[in-house]
Amino acid sequence: MSRLVFSRKPARFAAARLAGALMPGRGATVGPLSLEPDETLPLPTPEWLRLRPRLAGICGSDLALVDGTASAYFDPLVSYPFVPGHEVVADVVDEPGRRVVVIPVLHCAVRGVTPVCHECAAGRTNRCERIAFGHLEPGLQTGFCESTGGGWSTDMVAHPLQLVDVPAEFSDEAAVMIEPTACAVHAALQYDGSEAAIIGAGTVGLLTLAAIRATRDVTGPIIVTARYADQKRLAKELGADIVCAPDELPRWVRSATSSLLTGDQLTCGCRRVFDCVGSSDSIQQALRVVAPGGEV
Incomplete structure (x- = not known):
C-alpha cells in the first residue's frame, strides 16, 4: 500500500509554485509531494488508536501545498515529512465495524500537555497555544504533523478525543464532509x-x-x-x-x-x-x- 508524503524541499516547492501558476494542480508533478510505500506509525501513547482511512477530502489548504502557494507563516507549526489529509473518514483497526471521522486539531489533551493552556481550558481547543509541544511533533492538526500521519494514506493514528462515530446511514461521501461542514x-x-x-x-x-x-x-x-x-x-x-x-x-x-x-x-x-x-x-x-x- 502507498501514501502521499509532503517533504521539506524548498527548490521543489518553488517549482510547484511556477507549475501551479500555469495550471492549478500541476504543481503535483514537480513539487515535494511524492508517492511512497506506506509505513506503520508508532502509537504516541498506548491510548492512541490506529486508523485505516476509507476516504479523505482535498481541502483548499492541501491544494495550496500541492501548487506551492501555502504561506510560510505556518512553517514552524508543521513537522516534515507529513502525510496530508485532515478531512478523513476511517475504520478503527482494532475495533471492527467502528467507522469514525477525525477532529484534526492537535490540542493540549491530545498532546499530553498538562496543565492545559488557557485557550484549551476555556474550551477553545482550536486556538491551542501548545501545538508545537507535548509528545507529538509540531503540527496545527492531523495532516500536517509527522507523528499522526494523514488521510492520504492507508495507515494513520489518532487520539480517542479526536474521533466521532459515524451513523450507519451516512455514506463515506457524506461523512467526509463533516469536518468542513463543522x-x-x-x-x-x-x-x-x-x-x-x-x-x-x-x-x-x-x-x-x-x-x-x-x-x-x-x-x-x-x-x-x-x-x-x-x-x-x-x-x-x-x-x-x-x-x-x-x-x-x-x-x-x-x-x-x-x-x-x-x-x-x-x-x-x-x-x-x-x-x-x-x-x-x-x-x-x-x-x-x-x-x-x-x-x-
Missing part, C-alpha cells in the same frame, strides 16, 4: 441576521451559506462571490440573494447597504463578512466591504 456551522453561528457577504464559493463558502440558511433567521441580503458557473448555480440554489464576480463585490455591497464612497472606501458595508478564501487579496477585500463596527 467549520461552516461555527462561522454561521456568528451571523446576526443582517446583510452579509461571503467571499468565495468553494466548498467552505457554499457550506457557510447553507449553514446560515439552515440555522439562522435571515433579514438582510446575502451576497456571495463566485468565479465559475457551477459555483454561481450552487450559490443561488443554496439561498444567496446576490451572486457576483469577486471584483464586483464592492459595487453590490454599496447598493445593498446604501453606502456612499469616500475615495475607494465605502462609508458603510456588510455587518458580517465571511472570508472563505483566506488569501491576502480576500482579506483586503473583506476589510474593504465590512461595515464600521462589523466583523470579518
Whole structure:
C-alpha cells in the first residue's frame, strides 16, 4: 500500500509554485509531494488508536501545498515529512465495524500537555497555544504533523478525543464532509441576521451559506462571490440573494447597504463578512466591504 508524503524541499516547492501558476494542480508533478510505500506509525501513547482511512477530502489548504502557494507563516507549526489529509473518514483497526471521522486539531489533551493552556481550558481547543509541544511533533492538526500521519494514506493514528462515530446511514461521501461542514456551522453561528457577504464559493463558502440558511433567521441580503458557473448555480440554489464576480463585490455591497464612497472606501458595508478564501487579496477585500463596527 502507498501514501502521499509532503517533504521539506524548498527548490521543489518553488517549482510547484511556477507549475501551479500555469495550471492549478500541476504543481503535483514537480513539487515535494511524492508517492511512497506506506509505513506503520508508532502509537504516541498506548491510548492512541490506529486508523485505516476509507476516504479523505482535498481541502483548499492541501491544494495550496500541492501548487506551492501555502504561506510560510505556518512553517514552524508543521513537522516534515507529513502525510496530508485532515478531512478523513476511517475504520478503527482494532475495533471492527467502528467507522469514525477525525477532529484534526492537535490540542493540549491530545498532546499530553498538562496543565492545559488557557485557550484549551476555556474550551477553545482550536486556538491551542501548545501545538508545537507535548509528545507529538509540531503540527496545527492531523495532516500536517509527522507523528499522526494523514488521510492520504492507508495507515494513520489518532487520539480517542479526536474521533466521532459515524451513523450507519451516512455514506463515506457524506461523512467526509463533516469536518468542513463543522467549520461552516461555527462561522454561521456568528451571523446576526443582517446583510452579509461571503467571499468565495468553494466548498467552505457554499457550506457557510447553507449553514446560515439552515440555522439562522435571515433579514438582510446575502451576497456571495463566485468565479465559475457551477459555483454561481450552487450559490443561488443554496439561498444567496446576490451572486457576483469577486471584483464586483464592492459595487453590490454599496447598493445593498446604501453606502456612499469616500475615495475607494465605502462609508458603510456588510455587518458580517465571511472570508472563505483566506488569501491576502480576500482579506483586503473583506476589510474593504465590512461595515464600521462589523466583523470579518
